[in-house]
Every structure is written in structure tokens, then in C-alpha cells.
């Protein structure tokens with residue numbers, strides 16, 4: 560109990576169409592880079608959890624890939640993943656960017672979310688059962704007050720939300736308010752994770768996301784969804800011997816071996832670049848981020864392979880971790 564308020568803890572999930580600002584908001588809520596942001600849709604392939612620790616509660620955030628209409632097998636799997644996640648969480652935050660009008664993509668998600676509620680007139684419905692959904696109007700910093708008010712009205716008409724909260728992950732506007740609202744909808748109970756833990760995502764997945772982000776930089780139009788990244792291994796190198804029997808010197812060094820899978824030879828050429836220049840560049844940028852993440856010096860070994868039509872092949876999807 561803090562100030563008479565019971566401690567609350569539970570799972571929250573942010574959904575929204577691609578580019579709605581879910582990953583950026585997750586980072587703002589958690590206060591550290593855990594999910595990967597990009598200017599392009601559908602970069603969040605994995606469910607990444609961030610944990611918000613507060614004196615009066617704990618929100619375990621599950622950041623899902625954008626809900627979208629299935630087009631390829633990969634799309635279907637993502638949607639299954641999303642629906643499975645939604646059914647398991649205590650509260651859903653539905654992100655709708657303020658700088659874009661409510662569109663068909665938002666309506667599609669609103670329908671999916673409505674399906675989480677028990678049908679009208681049933682005992683469950685009257686008892687308020689079902690997963691509460693908070694409409695989160697993201698990127699509020701990008702629009703003026705008038706436009707924001709208009710957008711809030713449009714969002715209100717879109718569905719039966721437990722609450723509507725405008726936020727800006729960029730400026731920090733109302734991020735705390737959103738935490739308050741989410742916390743209020745969680746069950747009373749002890750913390751689910753020890754304090755200080757920000758994410759339980761295996762390091763390898765985060766490393767893969769960093770490499771994927773670096774590899775897509777500047778070539779997203781050519782390789783939108785045709786790039787999968789697998790971390791083959793992360794191993795510590797033997798520390799260098801200290802001189803004359805003194806303890807080993809220098810920071811720890813990790814060998815990180817990563818495979819990038821594309822679908823066609825032409826895409827492989829794009830990733831590698833002329834004389835391997837682009838891949839070296841990708842490696843340098845990714846390595847810096849990985850070193851920051853793992854707190855160690857990293858030797859990053861990148862390999863590019865062609866796995867034909869991996870998006871449509873269940874066996875390949877399994878191998879690539881989907």
C-alpha cells in the first residue's frame with residue numbers, strides 16, 4: 560500500500576496500426592530503449608515487454624506487431640500472436656496517431672477489440688467483464704489543440720473505450736497520466752517482476768532487432784518485409800591475460816554472430832552494397848547499439864543469406880523464429 564492505495568500489477572498491451580507510435584510510447588513509458596522504432600511500418604516482429612515500475616504499481620507492457628489484415632502467412636502468424644496476446648492481458652491501449660485521421664485500419668482494429676468484450680446483454684457484459692480498452696491518442700505534439708479535439712471526438716465515436724488519453728511520447732506530455740489510467744485498470748497484487756528489470760526479452764531478440772533496424776536504414780522501400788535476422792550466437796571471449804600474472808585487462812568482449820535472411824539475390828546485393836561497403840556500415844552502426852545494450856565490447860559478425868520466399872514457407876518461418 561502507498562498512501563492508502565493498494566499496489567496493482569498486471570499486463571498491458573499496446574495495439575494500433577503500423578507506425579501508430581507503439582514502440583516509441585513503450586520506450587517513453589519504460590524510460591529506456593527496449594522496442595525498436597522506425598519510420599516504416601511493421602518493424603516490430605517480436606513481442607517485447609517493457610516494465611514500468613512505480614511506487615503504487617507495476618505495468619508489464621507487451622508491445623505487439625501492428626495488427627493488420629493478413630496478406631502472407633507471416634501476416635497471419637502475427638495476427639494470431641496479437642490476438643493471443645490481447646486475450647491474456649489485463650488492459651489494452653489502442654494507439655491512434657493524432658496526426659492522421661481515423662481510417663479503415665483503425666476501424667478494423669476497433670472491430671477486433673470489440674470482439675474481446677462479451678456480447679451485449681450477457682451477464683459478463685453487465686458486470687463490465689472483458690478486457691478494458693483505453694484509447695491512446697499518440698503524437699499529440701504534432702497537431703494543434705483544435706485538431707486534437709476533433710480527433711478525440713472521432714476516436715470517441717469509434718468504439719466503447721474505458722478511457723481516452725492523448726499523449727506525446729516525444730515531449731512526454733501525459734505519459735504519466737497514461738500510466739495512472741493503465742495502473743487503475745490492473746488487478747491488485749504484488750509486483751510480477753523484481754524492481755530494476757526493464758524487459759524480459761531475451762538479449763538475442765533485442766540484438767536481432769538492432770541489426771534489422773540498421774540493415775533496413777535507407778533501403779526500406781526496396782526491402783520492406785523481406786529481411787529476417789537471426790542471432791546464431793553470443794559468446795564471451797576469453798579475457799586477455801594481464802601482464803606478469805596480473806588480472807586480465809580491458810572490458811569484456813563478446814562475439815556476436817548474426818545471419819540476415821533475404822528472399823532474392825538482388826536483395827542480398829542491396830544489403831551488402833558495393834564491395835561490401837553497406838554491410839560494413841550496417842555492422843558499425845548495429846555494433847555501437849549492441850555494445851550499449853549489452854555493456855560490453857562486441858565483435859559483430861554479419862552474414863547475408865538468401866532464403867527463398869521465407870515469408871510464405873512455414874518451415875522457414877519456424878527456423879527464423881516466427
Ligand SMILES: Nc1nc2c(ncn2[C@@H]2O[C@H](COP(=O)(O)OP(=O)(O)OP(=O)(O)O)[C@@H](O)[C@H]2O)c(=O)[nH]1
Nearest residue numbers: 578579580581582583597600601603625698728729
Ligand atoms: N512527433 C512524434 N513522433 C512520434 C511520436 N511517437 C512516435 N513517433 C514517430 O512515429 C514513427 C512510428 O513510431 P513507432 O513507435 O515505430 O510506431 P509503431 O506503432 O511501433 O510501429 P510498428 O512497429 O510499425 O507497428 C517514428 O518515426 C516515431 O519517431 C510522438 O509522440 N511524437
